[in-house]
Amino acid sequence: MSLANSIYNTLFKRTSTFALTCVFSAFFFERTFDLAADKLFEKYNEGKLWKDIKDKYQ
Template identity: 55%
Template sequence: MPLSRLYNVFFRRTSTFVLSIAVAAVVFERAFDQGADALYEQLNHGKLWKHIKHKYETHEK
């Protein structure tokens, strides 16, 4: 995408510029949050309650 096209699509109007920044921020936040959660799960695998609860729960009827 040439710079002139990028300018005409995203940066020429203030409303489009602000909207593109807001959308980019939401997408970045979502991707960062999911990446951090995946890293935390990987580093703590076998230590979290959801991984070890089968050892401590009893199934009473």
């Protein structure tokens, strides 16, 4: 319970820190999700992307 109280008192008690927490969390979530989606796309399409086949056409 003390961990929840300390997180609440640090990040969520004041409106300004709550807003900053939301903004930073959204930024880091978006960045992480974008990198993971790119990796998944490249893994799924391996051998079909330009970086994989450009040697054949140059």
